[in-house]
Amino acid sequence: MNVTSATDKNTNSTDPSSSTSGTSSTGVDYNTFLQLLIAEMKNQDPTNPMDTSQYMSQFAQLSTVEQAMQTNTKLDSLLSSQSLSQADGLIGKTVSFTDSTGATFTGKVASISINSSGSVATLQDGTKVAVGPGLTISN
Structure with a gap:
C-alpha cells in the first residue's frame, strides 16, 4: 500500500489554504493534522476500525492549542497598543x-x-x- 506523507512538500494539492508556510518544521498545524486524520481514516483496517472518540479527542486538543495561539497573538497586539498609548503620554x-x-x-x-x-x-x-x-x- 502506498501512503503519501502528509508533510511532504510535493503533494498534489491545489488548495492554497493547505500550505504550511510560516509554521515550524517540527510542529503540526491545523491543515497537516487534518491531512493526517484523513490518511489514517483511508488506510485503517475495515474489519477493525479505530475508535472515533480518539479522532475527536485529537481534534479537540488541536483546536484548543490553535485558539491559545490566536489568543497570544491578540494579547501581543494589545500590549503593543498599550505601549504606544503610554509612550504618547511621555x-x-x-x-x-x-x-x-x-x-x-x-x-x-x-x-x-x-x-x-x-x-x-x-x-x-x-x-x-x-x-x-x-x-x-x-x-
Whole structure:
C-alpha cells in the first residue's frame, strides 16, 4: 500500500489554504493534522476500525492549542497598543535619570521609540534613555 506523507512538500494539492508556510518544521498545524486524520481514516483496517472518540479527542486538543495561539497573538497586539498609548503620554514631559557612572541628567522628552527590548525616550538634546526603573517623570 502506498501512503503519501502528509508533510511532504510535493503533494498534489491545489488548495492554497493547505500550505504550511510560516509554521515550524517540527510542529503540526491545523491543515497537516487534518491531512493526517484523513490518511489514517483511508488506510485503517475495515474489519477493525479505530475508535472515533480518539479522532475527536485529537481534534479537540488541536483546536484548543490553535485558539491559545490566536489568543497570544491578540494579547501581543494589545500590549503593543498599550505601549504606544503610554509612550504618547511621555512626550513633552520632563524626565530625570542617573546613568551607570552616577551622573544625573534631566531633559524634556522629544520622542519615544518602541522596540523588542522596550521603550526608549529621546530627549530634546539627543540623549537616549530607556524607559523603565530609575526614570523619574515630572511635568
